Structures are given as structure tokens and as C-alpha cells.
Amino acid sequence: MKSVILEKIIIEVINLSKQYGGKDVLKDISLKVYEGDTVVIIGPSGTGKSTLLRCINLLTKPDSGIIKLDDIEITSPETNGDEVRQHIGMVFQDFLLFNHLTALGNVSIGLTKVLGMREDKAKEKAIKELERVGLGENVDQYPGQLSGGQKQRVAIARSLAMDPRVILFDEPTSALDPELIGEVLEVMRMLVKEGMTMLVVTHEMGFAREVADRIVFIENGGVVEEGPPNELFYSPKVERTREFLWKIAELYGQNQERSIDGDDQ
Amino acid sequence: MGSGQMVAARSIGMSRIKAIRHIILPQAIRIAIPPWSNEAATVVKDSSLVYALGVAEILRRAQFVSARTYEPFLAFSIAALIYFVLTFVTNRILDKVERRIEIPTTQVA
Numbered sequence: 001m002k003s004v005i006l007e008k009i010i011i012e013v014i015n016l017s018k019q020y021g022g023k024d025v026l027k028d029i030s031l032k033v034y035e036g037d038t039v040v041i042i043g044p045s046g047t048g049k050s051t052l053l054r055c056i057n058l059l060t061k062p063d064s065g066i067i068k069l070d071d072i073e074i075t076s077p078e079t080n081g082d083e084v085r086q087h088i089g090m091v092f093q094d095f096l097l098f099n100h101l102t103a104l105g106n107v108s109i110g111l112t113k114v115l116g117m118r119e120d121k122a123k124e125k126a127i128k129e130l131e132r133v134g135l136g137e138n139v140d141q142y143p144g145q146l147s148g149g150q151k152q153r154v155a156i157a158r159s160l161a162m163d164p165r166v167i168l169f170d171e172p173t174s175a176l177d178p179e180l181i182g183e184v185l186e187v188m189r190m191l192v193k194e195g196m197t198m199l200v201v202t203h204e205m206g207f208a209r210e211v212a213d214r215i216v217f218i219e220n221g222g223v224v225e226e227g228p229p230n231e232l233f234y235s236p237k238v239e240r241t242r243e244f245l246w247k248i249a250e251l252y253g254q255n256q257e258r259s260i261d262g263d264d265q
Numbered sequence: 266m267g268s269g270q271m272v273a274a275r276s277i278g279m280s281r282i283k284a285i286r287h288i289i290l291p292q293a294i295r296i297a298i299p300p301w302s303n304e305a306a307t308v309v310k311d312s313s314l315v316y317a318l319g320v321a322e323i324l325r326r327a328q329f330v331s332a333r334t335y336e337p338f339l340a341f342s343i344a345a346l347i348y349f350v351l352t353f354v355t356n357r358i359l360d361k362v363e364r365r366i367e368i369p370t371t372q373v374a
Contacts, residue, residue: 057276086278096273100291100368110277113287144370162277 008035009071010166010197011056016065018051018221025051026062027221033166036195040208040229043218044244049201052218053168056199057088070165086114089159089167093174095151097143103130103154104139107161115162129157133187149180153187160191167191169200205248209233217241266292295366302359306352323347 011033018026025048033039041049054060056067058074058081067075074084098106104126111122130139133153143151152172159167169188173181185207191198192211202208208215209229216226217238225238236242270292274284313324321329327344331337 059272059275082275082278082280085276088276090276092269092273092276094269096269098270098273098288098292100288100295109287110279113283114278142369144368158277 007037009033010035010069011199012066012068012071013052013056014066014068016052016055016062016067018048018055018060018062020051024221026055028065029218029222031216031223033197033199034213035197037213038192038198038200038211039214039216040212041199041201041216041218042203042205042208042244042248043224047219048221049218050170053090053170053199053201057090057168058084059090082114086110086162087165089162089164091152091155091159091167091169091172093171095143095148095155095175097151097154097158099143102140102142103135103146103150103157106143106154107157110158110162126157126161129161130154132160132190133157134183147180148176149183152176152184156184156187156191166197166199169198169202171201171203173202173204203248203252205233205245205252217244219244266296295363295368298359298363298366302356302363305355305359309351309355310348 009032011031013029013031016026016029017024029048029052031039031052041052043049051060055062058067058079062075065075066073069084069087073079074081098109101109104123107129108119108122108126111117111125112119117125127136127139130136133156135150135153135157138146138150138154143154146154156167156172172188173184176184181204185204188198188200188207189211200208200212212229214226215229215232217224217232219240225232225236225241232241233245236245266289270288271281271284274288275281279287312322315322316325323344327340331340334340
């Protein structure tokens with residue numbers, strides 16, 4: 001699925017900066033996401049990871065810098081943000097499903113109200129997307145009737161339905177009970193296999209090591225180190241990276257062990 | 266309602282106006298109906314205050330009738346009955362609406 005010779009850049013962030021109340025949240029950050037790649041962003045809380053995703057999705061306006069989607073500058077003032085967001089999926093930590101709509105409604109509303117698709121066509125596609133994330137039986141249930149893991153999978157189906165160029169995941173498993181994390185990661189692994197371009201902020205190191213093409217370690221609004229998982233996990237160049245990974249491993253120790261076991265199967 | 270609903274709506278490419286129409290309003294109305302229901306009853310009963318402006322509303326009319334017929338008890342009883350029917354019917358209708366558009370949930374809030 002990935003061509004080595006001619007990899008296309010889907011998202012390019014160039015020297016992006018953002019301040020909140022005089023504090024630098026993002027400092028001159030640059031990042032490239034190639035087509036079909038899974039890039040995982042790791043780093044301590046409050047270091048601008050979420051802000052970076054929100055900037056890429058034009059939900060937050062950066063102070064300076066350029067963001068390109070498919071080589072088109074989306075940070076220019078002429079850009080229609082609504083149109084850009086149709087092509088960039090986003091999955092949130094706290095799901096943010098539309099509470100008054102069924103699973104089916106959540107997935108199809110973008111198709112009918114944003115893309116102007118006919119009701120029956122939209123329904124058909126929405127059911128297909130829900131089946132893809134393993135929720136074919138839950139189409140008529142409301143968010144209030146679903147478990148956290150199911151909610152997050154509906155949220156993933158909601159972004160998939162728009163056929164996005166890239167999906168941004170903002171700590172998609174952080175709000176889930178430990179036993180529900182697996183089903184969400186499984187869906188994400190499936191997307192990786194299908195060649196979806198993904199930019200994922202997560203603390204799930206097992207998942208990162210397993211599926212990421214590149215890992216970017218961000219701290220204090222800047223990239224500390226980036227590279228393929230093996231390099232970053234086993235021979236980090238920067239001492240701070242080693243320190244952070246060690247801390248995370250200690251914190252989620254057993255979790256990581258389980259993930260590694262999973263790899264072997 | 267959390268601001269997240271708007272963010273989520275925008276994230277799938279909805280304009281602000283579409284988001285308000287399809288996501289925010291349908292939920293806001295559900296939240297607003299129970300207090301409305303109380304408000305409606307209060308408004309009906311407070312209508313007697315316009316008497317102060319010289320408008321003859323239900324209570325004032327009852328007074329007119331009792332002055333003419335010398336049957337204050339009957340006149341005011343009927344006025345009371347009218348108030349009751351008005352508030353009861355409005356509450357019942359809003360209750361029905363509330364139940365009809367209620368969002369199913371299995372969670373204990």
C-alpha cells in the first residue's frame with residue numbers, strides 16, 4: 001500500500017506556533033504525515049499535542065506557521081474551514097457523539113447535512129461504516145445506551161463516513177475503562193492495515209510501537225525527537241526521550257507487557 | 266450542554282449555522298422543556314397582573330360577573346376552574362412533548 005519511491009505528503013506542518021495567554025503552547029513545530037502512514041505523537045500532558053491536532057483541523061487558529069493538506073495551504077485566509085474539515089476526520093478523547101441521535105444518525109448526519117447525500121444512500125453507507133467498526137447490531141442505539149468503547153467506535157465510524165484524507169485521534173482511549181481499550185485499538189489497527197492515514201496522540205505505547213511508522217515525541221510545544229518506533233524505543237538519541245519512555249513504561253508497565261505478548265501471537 | 270457538541274459538529278465539516286440547527290437546538294430544546302412547563306403555568310396565572318394596566322382578564326371578568334349577579338362564589342369558582350384547565354392542559358401537552366422527544370438512555374445519571 002505504501003510506495004517507497006513516491007510517498008505523497010498528506011499533512012505538512014511548517015513552523016507552527018501558538019500562544020495561549022502569553023505562554024508558548026506550540027513553538028515553531030514542523031511535521032509531515034505521508035499517505036498511508038500512522039504517525040503517533042507522544043509526550044507529557046499539556047505540551048501542546050491536542051493543540052497541534054486542533055490547529056491542523058482549523059478548530060484553533062495558529063499564531064503563525066503554515067499547514068498544508070494535500071499540498072494546499074489551509075492556513076491561508078481564503079480557506080473555507082468547513083470544507084477543509086470535511087476531509088480531516090477527528091476522534092476525541094471524550095467521544096463527543098451527538099447525544100440526540102442514534103449510532104446510525106451520528107454517522108449519517110454528516111453525509112446528509114454536509115455532503116447533501118440522499119437519506120437512503122446515507123443510511124446505507126452509515127450502516128456499512130458501523131459494520132466496519134463491529135457495531136452492525138447497535139445501529140439504532142443512542143449514545144446513552146452504549147459503552148465507552150462502543151461510543152468511541154461510533155465516533156470513528158462517524159469520521160470514516162466522510163471518507164477523510166486523514167484522521168486525527170486525540171487520546172482516543174484515555175477516557176476508557178481498561179477492558180474497553182482493546183476494542184478501540186483493534187479498530188485502529190484495522191484502519192492501519194487498510195492504509196488509512198492517521199495522526200494519533202496516545203499514551204498507549206504498545207500500540208505505538210506496534211503500528212506506528214513514525215513516533216514524534218513532543219514536549220513544551222516542540223519536537224524533542226522523532227523516528228521509527230524501534231529507534232525511539234530502543235535507542236533514543238535524546239536523554240529526555242529515554243527518561244519519558246521509562247516513566248511511561250513504569251506507569252503503564254503491565255499494560256505494555258500485555259501489548260507485547262499480543263504482538264507475538 | 267458542553268461546548269464539545271459544537272466542536273464535534275464542526276469537525277465533520279458542518280458550518281456554525283448547520284451545527285446550531287441540527288446538533289445544538291435539538292438538544293437545547295429537550296433541556297429547556299421542563300422549565301418551560303413551569304414557566305407556562307406561571308405566565309397563565311400572572312396574566313391577572315395586567316389588571317393593573319386596566320386590561321380585563323379572567324379574574325377581573327369574574328369580578329364584573331359577581332358584581333352583576335351577586336354570586337361571587339360561583340363567578341370566582343369558574344375563574345379558578347378556567348385557570349386550572351389552562352395550566353393543566355399546557356402542562357400535560359408539554360409533558361407529552363417532553364416524553365416523546367426524550368433521548369433513550371440506560372445510564373444512571
